[in-house]
Amino acid sequence: MRKRSISMLLVLVWSLALALTGCSGERQGESTDSQITIGIPQDVEDSLDPHEAVAAGTEEVFFNIYEGLVKPDSDGNLNPAIASDYKVSDDMKTYTFTLREGVKFHSGKEVTVEDVVYSIKRCSDENDPVKLVAAFLNIESIETADDKTVIIHLKEPNADFLCDMTTAIIPASNESPSTVSDGTGPYMFVSHAPQESFVMERFEDYWGEPAHIKNVTLKVCANPDSLVMELNGGSIDMMARVTSTQAAQLNDNFNVLEGTMNLVQALYLNNGVEPFNDVRVRQALCYAVDKQYVLDMTADGYGTPIGSSMFPAFGKYYLPELADYYTKDIDKAKELLAEAGYGDGFTFTIKAPSNYTQHVEAAQVIAEALKEIGVTAEIELIEWETWLADVYSGRDFEATVVGLDASTLAASSMLLRFNSDSSKNFINYNNPDFDAAYARAASSTDDAVRTEAFKECERILTETAANVYIQDMAEFVALDKKYAGYEFYPLYVQDFSKLYIVEE
Amino acid sequence: MKKKRNFNLIAGGILAGGMLLFILAGVFFLPQDPETMNLELKFAGMSLSHPFGCDNFGRDIFSRVMVGARTTLIVALGTVGIGAGVGTLIGAFTGYFGGWLDEVMMRIIDALFAFPSILLALVVISLLDKGKYQVILALGIAFIPSFARVVRGQFLKCRELDYVKNARIMGCSSLRIIFVHILPNTLNVLVPTVMIGFNNAVLAEAGMSYLGLGVQPPDASLGRMLSEAQTHLFSQPLYAIFPGLAIILLVLGFSLLADGLEAK
Amino acid sequence: MKYVGKKLLTMLLTLLLVSFLVFLCFTVIPGDPASARLGTEATPEAVEMLREEMGLNRPFFVRYGDWLLSFVRGDFGESYDYEMTVGELLADKIPITLTMSLMSMLLIIVLSIPLGLYTARHEGSWADRGIYALNQVIMAVPAFFAGILITLFFGILLKMFTPGGYVSYRRDFGGFLAYMFFPSLSIALPKIAMTVKLLRSGLISEKKQDYARTAYSRGNHTGGVLYKHVLKNAMLPILTFLGMTLTDMIAGSIVVEQVFSIPGIGRVLLTAISHRDYPVVMAVIVCLAGVVILVNGLVDLLYQWIDPRIRLEAQP
Numbered sequence A: 001m002r003k004r005s006i007s008m009l010l011v012l013v014w015s016l017a018l019a020l021t022g023c024s025g026e027r028q029g030e031s032t033d034s035q036i037t038i039g040i041p042q043d044v045e046d047s048l049d050p051h052e053a054v055a056a057g058t059e060e061v062f063f064n065i066y067e068g069l070v071k072p073d074s075d076g077n078l079n080p081a082i083a084s085d086y087k088v089s090d091d092m093k094t095y096t097f098t099l100r101e102g103v104k105f106h107s108g109k110e111v112t113v114e115d116v117v118y119s120i121k122r123c124s125d126e127n128d129p130v131k132l133v134a135a136f137l138n139i140e141s142i143e144t145a146d147d148k149t150v151i152i153h154l155k156e157p158n159a160d161f162l163c164d165m166t167t168a169i170i171p172a173s174n175e176s177p178s179t180v181s182d183g184t185g186p187y188m189f190v191s192h193a194p195q196e197s198f199v200m201e202r203f204e205d206y207w208g209e210p211a212h213i214k215n216v217t218l219k220v221c222a223n224p225d226s227l228v229m230e231l232n233g234g235s236i237d238m239m240a241r242v243t244s245t246q247a248a249q250l251n252d253n254f255n256v257l258e259g260t261m262n263l264v265q266a267l268y269l270n271n272g273v274e275p276f277n278d279v280r281v282r283q284a285l286c287y288a289v290d291k292q293y294v295l296d297m298t299a300d301g302y303g304t305p306i307g308s309s310m311f312p313a314f315g316k317y318y319l320p321e322l323a324d325y326y327t328k329d330i331d332k333a334k335e336l337l338a339e340a341g342y343g344d345g346f347t348f349t350i351k352a353p354s355n356y357t358q359h360v361e362a363a364q365v366i367a368e369a370l371k372e373i374g375v376t377a378e379i380e381l382i383e384w385e386t387w388l389a390d391v392y393s394g395r396d397f398e399a400t401v402v403g404l405d406a407s408t409l410a411a412s413s414m415l416l417r418f419n420s421d422s423s424k425n426f427i428n429y430n431n432p433d434f435d436a437a438y439a440r441a442a443s444s445t446d447d448a449v450r451t452e453a454f455k456e457c458e459r460i461l462t463e464t465a466a467n468v469y470i471q472d473m474a475e476f477v478a479l480d481k482k483y484a485g486y487e488f489y490p491l492y493v494q495d496f497s498k499l500y501i502v503e504e
Numbered sequence B: 001m002k003k004k005r006n007f008n009l010i011a012g013g014i015l016a017g018g019m020l021l022f023i024l025a026g027v028f029f030l031p032q033d034p035e036t037m038n039l040e041l042k043f044a045g046m047s048l049s050h051p052f053g054c055d056n057f058g059r060d061i062f063s064r065v066m067v068g069a070r071t072t073l074i075v076a077l078g079t080v081g082i083g084a085g086v087g088t089l090i091g092a093f094t095g096y097f098g099g100w101l102d103e104v105m106m107r108i109i110d111a112l113f114a115f116p117s118i119l120l121a122l123v124v125i126s127l128l129d130k131g132k133y134q135v136i137l138a139l140g141i142a143f144i145p146s147f148a149r150v151v152r153g154q155f156l157k158c159r160e161l162d163y164v165k166n167a168r169i170m171g172c173s174s175l176r177i178i179f180v181h182i183l184p185n186t187l188n189v190l191v192p193t194v195m196i197g198f199n200n201a202v203l204a205e206a207g208m209s210y211l212g213l214g215v216q217p218p219d220a221s222l223g224r225m226l227s228e229a230q231t232h233l234f235s236q237p238l239y240a241i242f243p244g245l246a247i248i249l250l251v252l253g254f255s256l257l258a259d260g261l262e263a264k
Numbered sequence C: 001m002k003y004v005g006k007k008l009l010t011m012l013l014t015l016l017l018v019s020f021l022v023f024l025c026f027t028v029i030p031g032d033p034a035s036a037r038l039g040t041e042a043t044p045e046a047v048e049m050l051r052e053e054m055g056l057n058r059p060f061f062v063r064y065g066d067w068l069l070s071f072v073r074g075d076f077g078e079s080y081d082y083e084m085t086v087g088e089l090l091a092d093k094i095p096i097t098l099t100m101s102l103m104s105m106l107l108i109i110v111l112s113i114p115l116g117l118y119t120a121r122h123e124g125s126w127a128d129r130g131i132y133a134l135n136q137v138i139m140a141v142p143a144f145f146a147g148i149l150i151t152l153f154f155g156i157l158l159k160m161f162t163p164g165g166y167v168s169y170r171r172d173f174g175g176f177l178a179y180m181f182f183p184s185l186s187i188a189l190p191k192i193a194m195t196v197k198l199l200r201s202g203l204i205s206e207k208k209q210d211y212a213r214t215a216y217s218r219g220n221h222t223g224g225v226l227y228k229h230v231l232k233n234a235m236l237p238i239l240t241f242l243g244m245t246l247t248d249m250i251a252g253s254i255v256v257e258q259v260f261s262i263p264g265i266g267r268v269l270l271t272a273i274s275h276r277d278y279p280v281v282m283a284v285i286v287c288l289a290g291v292v293i294l295v296n297g298l299v300d301l302l303y304q305w306i307d308p309r310i311r312l313e314a315q316p
Helices: A002-024 A056-062 A113-122 A134-138 A161-166 A224-233 A244-248 A279-288 A291-299 A312-317 A320-324 A330-339 A357-373 A384-393 A412-418 A432-443 A447-463 B002-028 B061-097 B099-113 B117-127 B132-158 B162-169 B174-210 B222-230 B237-263 C002-028 C033-041 C044-053 C060-072 C086-121 C126-139 C143-157 C173-207 C210-217 C222-260 C265-274 C278-306
Strands: A035-040 A070-072 A078-080 A083-088 A094-099 A139-146 A149-154 A187-193 A197-202 A215-220 A238-242 A254-260 A263-269 A347-353 A376-382 A399-405 A467-472 A474-480
Touching (some): A070 A161, A113 A139, A224 A238, A224 A244, A224 C143, A279 A330, A291 A467, A312 A447, A330 A357, A347 A384, A357 A467, A384 C033, A412 A447, B061 B099, B061 B132, B061 B222, B061 B237, B099 B132, B099 C002, B132 B174, B162 B174, B174 C222, B222 C143, C033 C044, C086 C222, C086 C265, C126 C173, C143 C222, C173 C222
Parallel strands (some): A347 A376, A347 A399
Antiparallel strands (some): A070 A078, A094 A149, A197 A215, A254 A474, A263 A399, A263 A467
């Protein structure tokens, strides 16, 4: 009891102090107490250590608190952040970063080259699977030329290395990063009540354009079914990734913004098991499913049909024509099945993660469509964690409907997993042509050659019907009309610093 | 007094009978295929061919309620069957014999009783193949303790009664005493318990579906339909009404029936 | 006293059994905390390494023994998900669910006893029949659906509370209590219906007992007999029922917390189960089971205290 009253007092004193300092250093047009409550579908569960954050829901929040040497923008470019400039050698083996002047951590300490080296080395330890950034295994050495320059030497050329330099920089002096948050982002961490709320506050000494809204409260809205009621009831101001069904039920207080989820939703097939080890069977399934029909059924027609493991936001790597490679053709599908020896059809099980309504619904529509070619798909709902353990890590499945996104802005983050020896190749895809094309892309330093090789990979995936590709799902953001400024990113992040309050 | 007693029995009988008839009719005749999707009919309103309208996939809600009610009924009956069957056996033996067996079994029953049914459901579901049968088993196990306790209580009371003592003196075997002499005398308590158990099973199935642990799609059950309908509650309230109504009528019918029987 | 001692011992034994069963369950169900933590970026090697690090590769009995030892010492371990001990996590969440349970218990007692007395006294009246019918309907509505209907009606339509507008008890205790009213009501409603029904039939059958008739014939007015003698006897089954209700309420709070978006024990348990956060699951279940076992034990003792005729062994 006593302990609590002391901490209450501290909070009081602290907020008073903040109010006082806030008054003196006020920027124009920004009110001191501007605030927004944003719903998040799952708790920020991991520790405050950005290097230990693996859950997508946590990473998208940490995007506002931590930054790397470079930072992605909403157009998919990598811009200098903590580094003001960088140089890449022609052989793609040496990366030189110059630190920006006067970038401060939330604790007030300036970012030094030691912090940068410390942070990168911290994520290079192969014995620490949680923190490890796979691309960092390729690092031969890191050196500091002067107190503003960091040079990273790679063992093998890597044109995509910059994409992983978004890895958060944290102070080397912080002894317990998991409980003490200290980053350089536009927001700083204030408090976290498990399953309840995650509170952030604007960082006034931010090196770039500071955030507009001072206080951001993230509220855990774990139950998608009561979400609409919470939005309509006014307890949250913004929610990202609502479904078209939910968006349709919102009242007039909300603007609904449409973007894309930037993921590849597909009926992923285990290429290593009967009958999906036969390319004709996989192609038959592709011919049986009308992508647009799935969109119409599950998302009121919103979304972008796609035909390979790449989504439109990737710009130069994306091949729109692949979406029409297979058009619905029941006769052809039946023919292919007959050729493969499954003229009478077969039965298989689709494992779908029960918490993702859209994937479950898509699975139901696909199962219904497959009846037309005599194939029976039984649906089995499993928890996401069971999915991760059994389907993803264990590869114990026949087919599953999920959406896979990109962890970085590199094309490899979508395609690497189909390499026959990739440990992430959970569909057991095995195609020498693909491996060769991918190897060509990975080893080349010429951008044109790389792009063409990646496109080749995509084409091979489509032609061999690696999976029944469906769509890049539409994303809807519900935002109270009092606010504006939401920006969609090609990555799984949320940028709260761009939000502002609309003048009445 | 007398008049009211009849009312419960009659009203309950009509409701429960009507629902059973409705479900039975669905076994032989369904107006539409409950799984066929149709884009044009997405959230179609009530019409002659679709008396309850259509759901988010354009499936006929009337047919789905028919099939769903059947699934729910099977789940509830199965659950009560397992719960009452095993529960009665455990209760009868422990109550009659007592001793260390009683102690051990009662501790297990207590533990089971204090155990969250969700976790139990998760375990059963993960150990077995999918389908509605694992729901039955999970709920059935969760229902054993309450039946076991009720029956045990009755047996404890009865085993000291004169007619049981007489039977024992006359050399009846224990099994005979348990099943022929005592068990029929517990029926007055057991039957209402079964009825209430049935209702709880219907409601529990709905709760499991809400938490995503119920029957698997595209199979319909009333609970599953209700929780699916919840997603569209603001724009399509119609969707929720019929499965909800079916649950309420089913439970109401059986609980009135139970009251009527109990009062008799 | 010997009876109390024996009772306590069996209660402890039951609790031990529960803890063992939960632990066993978790080794059996698929999904493991290591892959749950690493997500879609996981590689099999990384998962294996993390499993080793988390001590998940040790034999079952070693892990259980380990857990039991620290539990006995009062150490619930550390959450896999949160950078805090399970004790801290629970200390933060228990008040929420406890408030909800107490509030609904209060609602049950405050509403059902008068209603039960009234209906028993005016047996056969229109009000009695109306309440009976209402009770039956309320009992037939699934818990989560009742919660949704309450939210729709009181929250969206009447604007008596903000759906999802939960306020932390640390920040604003009044607002917290105000928000908890409707969730508590949705837990309490079906239980009220059942208690009223049980109390009514109990009172009516007691009323016909000889002692009550004697009291009437001695000139006591109906109300007096009802309150003084009959109620006390009719309370016995109600007590057992309320004891059992507590278990139901804890299970019910899981669903209601989902519907009303309350970050209480139920939600912690649900997420911990799905994230395979064993230390949290173990602690929550063992604590909940402890409460259930304790309350049922107390009810047994109370029962005996109210009516010492009841044979000790004859407790069903």
